Amino acid sequence: MADTGPLAGIRVVDLTAMVMGPYCTQIMADMGADVVKIEPPEGDNTRYISVGPAAGMSGVFVNVNRGKRSVVLDLRSPDGRAAMRELVRRADVFIHSMRAKAITRLGLGYADVSALNPSIVYTNCYGYGRRGPERDRPAYDDTIQAECGLPAVQKQLTGEADYVGTIMADKVAGLTALYATMMALFHRERTGEGQEVEVAMFETMASFMLVEHANGAMFDPPLGPAVYPRTVAPNRRPYRTKDGYIAALIYNDKHWNAFVAAVQPAWASATYATLEARAHQIDTVYGLVAQTLAERTTAEWLDLFRELEIPAAPLNTPDALFDDPHLNAVGLFETVDTPHGPVRFPGVPTWFSRTPGKVRGPAPELGADTGAVLAELGLALGEEEQVS
Structure with missing residues (x-):
């Protein structure tokens, strides 16, 4: 000691x-x-x-x-x-x-x-x-x-x-x-x-809890309920892949544009072009990404996301942390x-x-x-x- x-x-x-x-x-x-x-x-x-x-x-x-x-x-x-x-x-x-x-x-x-x-x-x-x-x-x-x-x-x-x-x-x-x-x-x-x-x-x-969830309820008059929509979107969950799961956040414009160019060029439209536009329909965006990520294996997605510098990770168990490299x-x-x-x-x-x-x-x-x-x-x- x-x-x-x-x-x-x-x-x-x-x-x-x-x-x-x-x-x-x-x-x-x-x-x-x-x-x-x-x-x-x-x-x-x-x-x-x-x-x-x-x-x-x-x-x-x-x-x-x-x-x-x-x-x-x-x-x-x-x-x-x-x-x-x-x-x-x-x-x-x-x-x-x-x-x-x-x-x-x-x-x-x-x-x-x-x-x-x-x-x-x-x-x-x-x-x-x-x-x-x-x-x-x-x-x-x-x-x-x-x-x-x-x-x-x-x-x-x-x-x-x-x-x-x-x-x-x-x-x-x-x-x-x-x-x-x-x-x-x-x-x-x-x-x-x-x-x-x-x-x-x-x-x-x-x-x-109110760091993000206070949101619109902070203002006078309130501009909305005390909730941050992104974190409670039903499709916000680990994505199923062809052989398991992956966590990924294709969030800001840099990440989104890199993903679209590499994987889904058809999404290159004004509908999803900016972070603000995606934020207003975030559950729809999560759902679209979920459909796409189901098409490849976890390892394939991890390799691509690391190449594109998009935040992504496998799903660990607490036991796995003891052996994490x-x-x-x-x-x-x-x-x-x-x-x-x-x-x-x-x-x-x-x-x-x-x-x-x-x-x-x-x-x-x-x-x-x-x-x-x-x-x-x-x-x-x-x-x-x-x-x-």
């Missing part, structure tokens, strides 16, 4: 669970921060939700908690809360995913923590922001996907209301919590001032030895010329670092009550 990365020297006290908060702090750990994960005696529930090489070490947990240190504290006890206060007194960042009432009852609200450490960056990860009427409701990825409109958009696209096949709300909110925390740290670097940050899943995903050439995957055997992590996707990140180590066993971290506070196991 050598100190490398742009966050080397930053200590993060991580009182988050499941995926949103741990994904945020996993990236901080990869970037060199010392992330101390606080767990209840039974551990983070994510330890138990998927397969793993040992009890309490599920694949999801191992990935989003790699490189952290695990400390078990019973925050219902005076001793546990006292140790926690000492931890935040020495931290740069405190991040939690408890509801507002619960964190306040523990004496760990922003007013309490900032009184101990005025320069701390204090990040709340909530389902719903505290200023709204839903502030006390529980939230999970599925319910937030529903509320932000994802299944409704999927229904326009496929005819059925579906969740997308990844925990998008958790991960987008985790990334948002990361950039918000980093901005607050940047402000502290310039001014010395700590502050409180709030990131709510619903608000985050509403903003995320490009991902392996850029060194995305990092193998780390753990007590349960080697783990091949999907590593740091960003590149820094001077302060590169890396997977700092395996995910911790439950409470494995309690003794060491308490010793750093001047405590021994069972003696947390010495801290006031």
Whole structure:
């Protein structure tokens, strides 16, 4: 766990669970921060939700908690809360995913923590922001996907209301919590001032969905519904080929003209000549392309599209990513030895010329670092009550 990365020297006290908060702090750990994960005696529930090489070490947990240190504290006890206060007194960042009432009852609200450490960056990860009427409701990825409109958009696209096949709300909110925390740290670097940050899943995903779907509904008066037509066109899907599927986007005028000249000269008319003209009849265009792409094999189309510099790709499975030549050439995957055997992590996707990140180590066993971290506070196991 050598100190490398742009966050080397930053200590993060991580009182988050499941995926949103741990994904945020996993990236901080990869970037060199010392992330101390606080767990209840039974551990983070994510330890138990998927397969793993040992009890309490599920694949999801191992990935989003790699490189952290695990400390078990019973925050219902005076001793546990006292140790926690000492931890935040020495931290740069405190991040939690408890509801507002619960964190306040523990004496760990922003007013309490900032009184101990005025320069701390204090990040709340909530389902719903505290200023709204839903502030006390529980939230999970599925319910937030529903509320932000994802299944409704999927229904326009496929005819059925579906969740997308990844925990998008958790991960987008985790990334948002990361950039918000980093901005607050940047402000502290310039001014010395700590502050409180709030990131709510619903608000985050509403903003995320409306990047393109706000569209005509943004204007006063509205110029159309909140939908971006291209993304919900029924024919927008991977194209069938003679022997499988291909993803291709023959979108801008350069790509369109190259495709028409090479494959369909009959389409060289004013009807489809410009991006604006095609955008107004995008589903028809997708349908025409679909009929054409069914006539050759995937390999034949990939060769042609690469020659024409048209964006195209085969359909990978998640399993195939581990053997992807490009991902392996850029060194995305990092193998780390753990007590349960080697783990091949999907590593740091960003590149820094001077302060590169890396997977700092395996995910911790439950409470494995309690003794060491308490010793750093001047405590021994069972003696947390010495801290006031």
